[in-house]
Amino acid sequence: MMTSVLLVLAGLSGGLLIYSHDAARRAEADFPPLGSFVVVDGVRLHYLDSAPGDDERQAIVMVHGASGNLRDFAVSIFDELAQKYRVIAIDRPGHGYSERPSSDSVDAAWVTPEIQARLIHGAMRQIGVEKPVILGHSWGGAVVLAYALAFPADTGGVVVLSGASHPWRSKPAFHNRWPAIPVVGDIFVNTLVTPGFKLLSDAAIQRNFAPNSPPPDYARKIGLPLLARPDNWRANAEDMRNLAGFLAQQKKRYSTIDLPMTIISGDADRSVSPEIHSKRLHEAVPNSRLILLPGVGHAPHHAQSQAVIAAVDSLSQHVAQLSQSGASVAQRTQQGGATVASGNAPAPMP
Numbered sequence: 001m002m003t004s005v006l007l008v009l010a011g012l013s014g015g016l017l018i019y020s021h022d023a024a025r026r027a028e029a030d031f032p033p034l035g036s037f038v039v040v041d042g043v044r045l046h047y048l049d050s051a052p053g054d055d056e057r058q059a060i061v062m063v064h065g066a067s068g069n070l071r072d073f074a075v076s077i078f079d080e081l082a083q084k085y086r087v088i089a090i091d092r093p094g095h096g097y098s099e100r101p102s103s104d105s106v107d108a109a110w111v112t113p114e115i116q117a118r119l120i121h122g123a124m125r126q127i128g129v130e131k132p133v134i135l136g137h138s139w140g141g142a143v144v145l146a147y148a149l150a151f152p153a154d155t156g157g158v159v160v161l162s163g164a165s166h167p168w169r170s171k172p173a174f175h176n177r178w179p180a181i182p183v184v185g186d187i188f189v190n191t192l193v194t195p196g197f198k199l200l201s202d203a204a205i206q207r208n209f210a211p212n213s214p215p216p217d218y219a220r221k222i223g224l225p226l227l228a229r230p231d232n233w234r235a236n237a238e239d240m241r242n243l244a245g246f247l248a249q250q251k252k253r254y255s256t257i258d259l260p261m262t263i264i265s266g267d268a269d270r271s272v273s274p275e276i277h278s279k280r281l282h283e284a285v286p287n288s289r290l291i292l293l294p295g296v297g298h299a300p301h302h303a304q305s306q307a308v309i310a311a312v313d314s315l316s317q318h319v320a321q322l323s324q325s326g327a328s329v330a331q332r333t334q335q336g337g338a339t340v341a342s343g344n345a346p347a348p349m350p
Contacts, residue, residue, distance in 0.1 A: 016191035019194065019195070024229040026225075031225065031226055035048035040119050040126065041101070045123050047127075049127065050087040051082070051087075057084070057086045058133065058316050059132040059133070060086070060088070060132060060133045060135060061088045061129065062078070062090070063120065063137070064095070066239055068095065068224075069091050069097075071096070077301045077308055081309060088124070088127070096226060109242075112242070113139075116146070118150065121151050121154065131155060131319070133156050133157040133159060133316045133319055134155060136161065137162060139243065145158070156323060158259055159261075160263045164243060165254070167247045167251070179237040189233050193228050193233050194228045197225075201219060207270070207271075208298050251284070254285050260319055262288070262289045262291065263289065264278075266300050267295070269297050271298040289315075291307070
């Protein structure tokens with residue numbers, strides 16, 4: 001009897017393994033890389049550049065959130081901003097088509113937002129991007145804040161879009177904890193993630209966008225099946241279970257950020273609470289500007305794309321003008337000001 005049960009379990013596991021790896025191959029065939037690659041410290045990073053080699057226009061660098069990739073921007077605000085600016089969207093390390101360094105190679109317990117910021121900074125230097133406006137959505141908010149803290153002289157301005165900035169009290173979900181368990185984690189990401197993803201991903205998208213509706217065919221447009229690949233899932237899980245602890249330390253340094261910053265959040269965001277994150281970040285960063293969009297959830301760049309584009313445009317123009325005038329960091333923050341705006345359109349920069 002026991003032998004029969006073990007044989008059935010082995011057969012089921014083998015079938016799920018084949019199914020999962022076939023699904024990963026199909027995802028990569030259906031959603032190939034959109035852009036180019038650059039190698040930083042031995043790590044291959046994937047990015048999409050609207051104007052390669054153009055050093056005349058102000059650059060905007062976009063960093064996606066958890067469970068995503070650069071396509072999230074490619075199908076929302078990328079093209080419209082690219083009419084005026086050099087826009088670069090990048091896959092964070094371990095996501096989309098960017099490699100993830102091992103923790104041993106970066107001499108750290110995990111690939112923190114600070115390490116990811118360092119890799120992105122190296123990529124920008126290689127492709128000739130200087131003093132960009134760096135925009136981070138959700139988990140990417142932690143990365144652009146780390147970028148601003150580590151490389152203030154190389155940063156023009158910061159946009160934190162529904163960004164995670166402060167620690168919160170909740171236990172990581174089981175699907176983010178299990179990949180860290182020896183043996184169990186390997187079985188989980190190689191056999192159970194893909195079928196579970198297919199069953200639950202639509203409901204997860206609806207929750208993330210609530211109270212707004214996601215764009216039609218959103219999962220396919222952003223290549224969401226890429227997330228279920230074993231290595232991508234493992235990287236995302238590591239990010240999710242470790243972020244709060246990292247932010248408990250990073251938050252202590254926000255008052256030292258001396259750059260123009262715009263913070264955008266939906267006041268109905270159920271994924272990254274504006275009370276815990278955006279409002280506290282605004283209080284901590286001198287001269288930052290907070291825009292709260294009424295009735296908007298966790299994806300303002302989809303639900304209120306024009307408001308987000310207008311806010312990014314306003315900050316980018318401000319940064320470009322300061323760069324042309326050779327204004328000091330102190331002058332930048334004095335001109336940046338602090339404005340709290342509500343509604344669908346932001347107030348102009350002072």
